[in-house]
Amino acid sequence: MPAALGLTTYRANNNIKSILLLLAFPGLLLALLGGIFFVFGLFAVRSPDRFAAIDPFQGLGIQSVLGTGTPADLALSAIVAWWPIVFGIAAVWILIGYFFNDAIIHMATGAKPVSRAEAPQLYNLLEILCISRGLKTPPLYIIDTDVMNAYASGIDERSYAITVTRGLLDQLNSDEIEAVLAHELTHIIDRDCRLLIVTIVFTGMLSFLAQMSWRGLRIASFSRGRSRGGGAVIVMMIVAAIALVIGYVLALMLRLALSRRRELLADAGSVDITKNPDALISALLKISKNADVPHVPSEVRQMFIENPPSAFDFGGLFATHPPIAQRIRVLEELGGRVPDAANPIAAPSTEPVKSPAMPPGTKSPWS
Amino acid sequence: MSASILIIIALALVALFVMFSFNRLVALRQAWKRAFADIDVQLKQRHDLIPNLVESVKGYAAHESGVFTQVTEARANAMRATSVGEKSAAEGILSGALGNLMAVAENYPQLKANQNFQQLQDELADLENKIAAARRFLNNAVAEYNTAIQQFPAALFAGSFGFAPAQMFELDEAEKAETKEPPKVTFGA
Numbered sequence: 001m002p003a004a005l006g007l008t009t010y011r012a013n014n015n016i017k018s019i020l021l022l023l024a025f026p027g028l029l030l031a032l033l034g035g036i037f038f039v040f041g042l043f044a045v046r047s048p049d050r051f052a053a054i055d056p057f058q059g060l061g062i063q064s065v066l067g068t069g070t071p072a073d074l075a076l077s078a079i080v081a082w083w084p085i086v087f088g089i090a091a092v093w094i095l096i097g098y099f100f101n102d103a104i105i106h107m108a109t110g111a112k113p114v115s116r117a118e119a120p121q122l123y124n125l126l127e128i129l130c131i132s133r134g135l136k137t138p139p140l141y142i143i144d145t146d147v148m149n150a151y152a153s154g155i156d157e158r159s160y161a162i163t164v165t166r167g168l169l170d171q172l173n174s175d176e177i178e179a180v181l182a183h184e185l186t187h188i189i190d191r192d193c194r195l196l197i198v199t200i201v202f203t204g205m206l207s208f209l210a211q212m213s214w215r216g217l218r219i220a221s222f223s224r225g226r227s228r229g230g231g232a233v234i235v236m237m238i239v240a241a242i243a244l245v246i247g248y249v250l251a252l253m254l255r256l257a258l259s260r261r262r263e264l265l266a267d268a269g270s271v272d273i274t275k276n277p278d279a280l281i282s283a284l285l286k287i288s289k290n291a292d293v294p295h296v297p298s299e300v301r302q303m304f305i306e307n308p309p310s311a312f313d314f315g316g317l318f319a320t321h322p323p324i325a326q327r328i329r330v331l332e333e334l335g336g337r338v339p340d341a342a343n344p345i346a347a348p349s350t351e352p353v354k355s356p357a358m359p360p361g362t363k364s365p366w367s
Numbered sequence: 368m369s370a371s372i373l374i375i376i377a378l379a380l381v382a383l384f385v386m387f388s389f390n391r392l393v394a395l396r397q398a399w400k401r402a403f404a405d406i407d408v409q410l411k412q413r414h415d416l417i418p419n420l421v422e423s424v425k426g427y428a429a430h431e432s433g434v435f436t437q438v439t440e441a442r443a444n445a446m447r448a449t450s451v452g453e454k455s456a457a458e459g460i461l462s463g464a465l466g467n468l469m470a471v472a473e474n475y476p477q478l479k480a481n482q483n484f485q486q487l488q489d490e491l492a493d494l495e496n497k498i499a500a501a502r503r504f505l506n507n508a509v510a511e512y513n514t515a516i517q518q519f520p521a522a523l524f525a526g527s528f529g530f531a532p533a534q535m536f537e538l539d540e541a542e543k544a545e546t547k548e549p550p551k552v553t554f555g556a
Contacts, residue, residue: 124493131409132500134402134508 010265014191018198026090033086034075039242041071097201102159105197108300109151109293111141111163122169125178126162129185129273138162138188145295148172148287151303152184152193160188167290176283179270183280183305186269192262193303199258200299258302263321264330277336281328285339288324388521392530395515399508399533403451406501406536410445410458413494417442417465420487424468427478431471438464451534458498459537465491502536509533 097104106112116123122140130137138154141163148168154160162184169177187193267284271277284306291306301307302320309319328338421435441464445457469488472478479485513532516525 128496128500131405131497132503134398134405134504 011189011191014195018191018195021195021198022094025094026087029086029090030079030083033082034079036242037078038071038075039238041074043238093201097197098155101197101201102154102161105153105200105300105303106141106161106163109143109163109296110145111143114140114142121174122164122177122181125174126181126185129178129182132273133185133189135185135189136160140164142166142169143293145293146170147290147293149291149293149304149306150180150184151305152187153197153303154188155194155197160193162188165293168287172283172286173279175274175276175279176286179274179276179280179283180287180305182270182273183266185273186266187262189269190262190265192266195258196303200303204297204299258320260320260322263305264327267327267331268334271331271334271336277331277334278339281331281336282339284324284327284331384520385524388524389528392512392515392521392525392528395508395512396530396533399505399512402501402505402508403536406498406505407454409494409498409501410454413461413491413498414442414446416487416490416494417461420465420468420484420491423481423484423487424472424475424478427475427481428471434464434467434471438468440464451536455534455536462495506535509535 114122119140119142123137126140127137136157138152138160139162141161143149143163143165145165146167147165148171150162150164150168152160152162162181164177164180168180172180267280270280274280287306288308291304292308293301293304296304306324307319307321309321328336332338417438421438424431425435438461441457441461445454445461448454448457472484515521516530516532
């Protein structure tokens with residue numbers, strides 16, 4: 001049974017991972033650059049003539065490398081020549097990520113901010129959860145879709161936010177919504193969302209770069225392919241394809257750095273805050289029926305409370321979330337009960353979110 | 368020569384350790400003091416709400432003066448309390464008095480139908496939830512602090528640095544009954 005909150009080690013690990021990723025990021029970009037030139041060099045040493053005239057490399061003293069050097073020399077000289085640019089790009093991207101990560105994520109998911117006046121009950125639920133953990137209440141966002149899902153985002157007090165879908169608000173009762181909010185709040189407490197944002201911003205950067213180089217080369221092949229050696233262009237496209245693969249492998253490695261355990265910990269954290277495992281179980285059961293958010297990029301989907309594995313997932317190898325059955329099993333160990341058939345979970349909620357946040361008197365000293 | 372260096376290193380390590388422990392205790396003490404300040408905000412809001420609530424009940428049940436003075440006195444006492452212990456006791460009494468006030472209100476259907484009263488009632492219920500949440504946070508923080516000052520190495524110097532055990536914001540009696548503690552079972556005579 002995973003211990004719930006107060007997991008200072010887990011939180012510290014998340015912080016360390018975030019910092020390591022930040023530090024490793026420029027290095028990864030350099031490695032990517034070197035790798036591309038190494039592969040390029042493999043082709044170039046075989047037929048130097050074809051590559052001598054390619055523009056981007058003329059300024060690098062690559063001409064001489066083509067004559068005498070090895071692919072490793074080529075990769076090294078490219079890194080030596082271009083590292084300031086790579087570091088500059090990394091720095092700019094990190095700054096963009098730092099200041100606009102929330103805006104980027106909310107744009108990718110289509111989430112719109114809601115004010116306290118628009119959703120008083122929802123804010124009330126969240127505020128009480130936050131008070132019990134001594135946290136500032138983060139702002140809420142809503143995605144206008146029938147799908148049921150939720151996520152927490154942000155890297156610091158300034159940008160923390162919790163987003164839920166309209167479908168979730170419509171179809172879950174207030175206890176279940178509270179359980180979902182507590183789950184997301186735990187992601188904020190555990191700094192999961194910070195680590196996720198860091199990885200998403202980076203994997204986003206890598207796949208963006210790979211796609212750009214792929215596209216750029218395709219354009220280059222159209223404009224130049226006929227006048228100069230067609231073979232060189234084909235080789236360069238192969239190189240770009242390899243860059244694409246390297247980018248995705250790196251992205252995959254980053255994804256594997258994330259622990260699937262975080263969802264189980266957040267589930268346990270939710271129970272620790274609300275003391276209501278039953279509500280989270282029924283919420284997860286409802287959510288898992290309709291949780292797919294196809295309009296959201298796959299990198300961002302891993303932030304959600306549930307991310308159903310895609311059809312191309314081999315036995316959950318690349319799954320970002322543990323299977324619902326496993327999560328419910330863990331919640332049962334925490335004392336939860338699966339709602340029985342007599343009380344069908346698909347039935348419309350008897351207590352929609354419009355009703356008072358807490359039925360008056362549930363926790364008050366009288367009544 | 369080498370022995371004195373070893374002693375110096377050992378002393379430095381001990382000093383370092385005491386320093387870290389001391390800072391941790393300071394941080395934990397700050398945490399519960401902040402939690403106590405937070406709960407105070409919620410309690411203050413409840414104090415502010417009570418006169419309105421009393422007035423609106425008075426409008427329909429003016430002759431129930433006993434319960435009004437009870438609430439007013441309990442509120443005045445609660446507002447005077449300063450330490451955690453005093454506050455938790457006084458607020459417990461206030462909660463009980465408010466419970467009586469609401470019980471009285473139950474007998475007046477017109478009052479219950481009054482929109483203003485309903486709103487005050489909702490606000491009060493909301494505040495009660497917030498107070499309960501803030502109290503949970505305070506008690507967690509106090510428990511963590513109390514554990515830290517009682518654990519072995521820190522316990523050696525915590526007292527002499529003035530880290531006294533802190534008091535929890537206890538459940539009041541009415542709430543204790545509601546948290547469904549298992550009933551005590553006694554066998555035989």
